[in-house]
Amino acid sequence: MEKNDLNQRYEDYVASVTPKTGTFHSLWNSFWIGGVTCVLAQGIGDIYYALFPHLGKDLIVNYTSMTIIALAILFTGFGFFDVIARKGGAGSFLPITGFANAMASASMEFKTEGLIMGTSVKMFTVVGPVIVNGVVWSAVAGMINLLLAGGA
Amino acid sequence: MSIKTLHKGETGVFLTNTRIIDKIGPKPAQTIVYKNPPHIIGRMTVVGAKEGKGPMGKYFHRVLSDDKMGEKTFENAEIKMLTTAIDGAVANAGLRAKDVDLMISGDLLNQVTTSNYVARQYHVPYFGIYSACSTMTEALNLASTFISAGHFDNILCSTASHFATAERTYRYPLEYGCQRPPYAQWTVTGAACSVLSSEGNGPKITMGTIGRVVDFGTTDLNNMGAAMAPAAMDTMVALFRETGSGPKDYDLIITGDLGKLGSDILRDLMMEQGYYLGQRYIDCGNMMYDSSQHCYQGGSGAACSATVFNSFVLDKMLQGEYERVAYFATGALMSTQSCYQGETIPCISHAVVIER
Amino acid sequence: MDPLLDKLLVYLIVFAVGGGLCAIAQLLIIKTKLTPARILVIFLLVGVVLEGIGVYKPLNEFCQAGISVPIIGFGAALTRGAIEYAKQIGILGALGGGLIRTSLGIGTAVVMSYIVTLIFSPRSK
Numbered sequence: 001m002e003k004n005d006l007n008q009r010y011e012d013y014v015a016s017v018t019p020k021t022g023t024f025h026s027l028w029n030s031f032w033i034g035g036v037t038c039v040l041a042q043g044i045g046d047i048y049y050a051l052f053p054h055l056g057k058d059l060i061v062n063y064t065s066m067t068i069i070a071l072a073i074l075f076t077g078f079g080f081f082d083v084i085a086r087k088g089g090a091g092s093f094l095p096i097t098g099f100a101n102a103m104a105s106a107s108m109e110f111k112t113e114g115l116i117m118g119t120s121v122k123m124f125t126v127v128g129p130v131i132v133n134g135v136v137w138s139a140v141a142g143m144i145n146l147l148l149a150g151g152a
Numbered sequence: 153m154s155i156k157t158l159h160k161g162e163t164g165v166f167l168t169n170t171r172i173i174d175k176i177g178p179k180p181a182q183t184i185v186y187k188n189p190p191h192i193i194g195r196m197t198v199v200g201a202k203e204g205k206g207p208m209g210k211y212f213h214r215v216l217s218d219d220k221m222g223e224k225t226f227e228n229a230e231i232k233m234l235t236t237a238i239d240g241a242v243a244n245a246g247l248r249a250k251d252v253d254l255m256i257s258g259d260l261l262n263q264v265t266t267s268n269y270v271a272r273q274y275h276v277p278y279f280g281i282y283s284a285c286s287t288m289t290e291a292l293n294l295a296s297t298f299i300s301a302g303h304f305d306n307i308l309c310s311t312a313s314h315f316a317t318a319e320r321t322y323r324y325p326l327e328y329g330c331q332r333p334p335y336a337q338w339t340v341t342g343a344a345c346s347v348l349s350s351e352g353n354g355p356k357i358t359m360g361t362i363g364r365v366v367d368f369g370t371t372d373l374n375n376m377g378a379a380m381a382p383a384a385m386d387t388m389v390a391l392f393r394e395t396g397s398g399p400k401d402y403d404l405i406i407t408g409d410l411g412k413l414g415s416d417i418l419r420d421l422m423m424e425q426g427y428y429l430g431q432r433y434i435d436c437g438n439m440m441y442d443s444s445q446h447c448y449q450g451g452s453g454a455a456c457s458a459t460v461f462n463s464f465v466l467d468k469m470l471q472g473e474y475e476r477v478a479y480f481a482t483g484a485l486m487s488t489q490s491c492y493q494g495e496t497i498p499c500i501s502h503a504v505v506i507e508r
Numbered sequence: 509m510d511p512l513l514d515k516l517l518v519y520l521i522v523f524a525v526g527g528g529l530c531a532i533a534q535l536l537i538i539k540t541k542l543t544p545a546r547i548l549v550i551f552l553l554v555g556v557v558l559e560g561i562g563v564y565k566p567l568n569e570f571c572q573a574g575i576s577v578p579i580i581g582f583g584a585a586l587t588r589g590a591i592e593y594a595k596q597i598g599i600l601g602a603l604g605g606g607l608i609r610t611s612l613g614i615g616t617a618v619v620m621s622y623i624v625t626l627i628f629s630p631r632s633k
Contacts, residue, residue, distance in 0.1 A: 017420075034529065035526045078628070089530075091527070097577075105630070111630075126328060141591065330544060
């Protein structure tokens with residue numbers, strides 16, 4: 001098709017003139033911001049472990065992620081999470097903090113439509129894919145695991 | 153300017169033996185020459201704080217310090233902004249609101265909400281239009297047609313866009329941390345209104361070119377400039393061919409919101425069509441922000457070209473710096489749904505020619 | 509001295525692995541047209557698979573927060589819950605186990621988001 005050929009040519013041309021994200025720079029930014037987030041979480045976990053050793057590892061892991069989720073949401077509320085994220089890219093959305101930010105930002109954004117029809121309805125607009133896919137595929141994995149274990 | 157990109161086009165990355173424009177088909181006449189050209193007798197622009205800090209800041213009539221204007225929601229702020237612009241323009245024209253025969257207005261929100269709610273306050277005949285970022289030239293063309301045909305005397309054309317409401321309609325929540333690619337654009341917070349009249353001394357709208365929907369198969373929602381440049385080219389070539397003019401016949405050629413990348417692409421595309429745009433061509437989106445404001449390729453949105461046109465361009469025309477200006481506003485006509493459904497981005501560009 | 513060095517090594521590993529995973533995700537954004545939402549789901553599924561085949565646990569022992577803080581850890585936790593609960597109450601336990609295990613995190617996110625929403629409003633940038 002001639003028209004598609006034209007579109008293809010235009011696409012190639014656009015690709016050749018479109019400025020690219022500076023690969024090294026953005027990789028480095030997401031590397032150190034992601035790394036610092038993880039180190040921060042590790043540090044919080046270690047502090048909890050030192051303070052409350054009787055809680056057990058599982059609970060400490062849970063408390064740690066609750067803490068960084070709460071921190072990320074507070075940052076979102078104060079309005080500096082997106083400033084970090086603009087620099088960090090994947091470094092800020094891949095850690096669980098990004099999940100928390102996506103939830104809080106959607107929830108705040110739709111506050112103007114009311115707490116029921118706005119906030120409550122739209123809270124999962126951005127994180128929906130993660131929760132839905134997580135639940136579905138973990139259930140599948142759990143079933144397969146049980147069937148295999150049962151079979152063996 | 154962007155010589156570097158321009159040369160890419162010239163060295164044959166995209167150069168073809170066949171002229172693109174002929175692929176779209178034989179042209180119907182798109183250009184209207186207004187028999188009784190209407191005059192722009194009043195205008196007013198209101199912009200947000202960020203736009204006020206940009207290079208165009210000193211030309212705008214009012215710069216807001218608070219993007220929310222003390223309102224509860226950004227939508228209400230947009231309504232208030234548009235109302236301010238309309239009131240100011242009507243006063244600037246020396247009219248009262250009841251002297252307006254017709255109001256033509258549009259914006260970026262679903263169901264043209266802002267314009268509809270503003271029109272509610274005026275009790276004048278009203279057309280709500282949607283043409284994305286090319287709303288202003290669509291309104292000017294419609295108004296000129298009505299006035300030229302003698303149906304109405306005073307028509308106001310207005311448009312508004314707001315960064316916060318557009319983000320919510322088209323993209324992500326405001327506080328969501330996402331990184332934009334370097335070719336993204338920034339929606340202008342602003343509102344503009346021009347009052348057209350059959351009589352008066354202001355600059356005249358002598359011609360208009362109605363654009364066609366052009367789609368070159370671009371799918372990247374962030375790369376609006378590349379999506380809209382072919383539409384601008386289509387309309388520009390139509391205007392030049394049908395009136396037998398060329399870029400040299402205009403003191404200034406402005407496009408709406410192609411941004412830096414889009415305007416470079418347009419230069420390349422026009423070069424391919426045999427027109428060299430050169431120094432007389434500027435893009436409103438490209439001029440809206442300083443590079444230090446982190447707005448990537450520049451401004452976009454319905455208010456982008458409308459505010460620059462109603463302040464900077466008309467100021468310069470009234471001062472006598474420009475005699476004849478061609479104004480091409482460009483709009484991308486997608487919705488968020490159409491994009492998730494894998495559709496490409498159809499675009500349009502309408503043009504008006506203004507003479508002093 | 510020795511335990512301190514050990515600790516430092518752990519933190520270095522956490523930094524390198526966590527940062528490395530984020531850099532891979534960033535590379536995917538730059539090189540492909542994948543949206544952040546899709547990349548999140550891909551990494552989540554990596555976590556599900558890693559836990560499903562049983563290699564997540566040793567990885568986690570080694571990398572600690574470096575792998576559990578990125579969304580991979582969330583996917584793994586969901587799967588771990590599903591597997592454990594299925595073992596406890598039968599195959600239907602897989603449907604809820606993931607949520608049970610991650611419920612503290614999700615609950616925090618929902619409640620905190622709600623509280624923050626009551627206090628703050630989004631700002632125009």
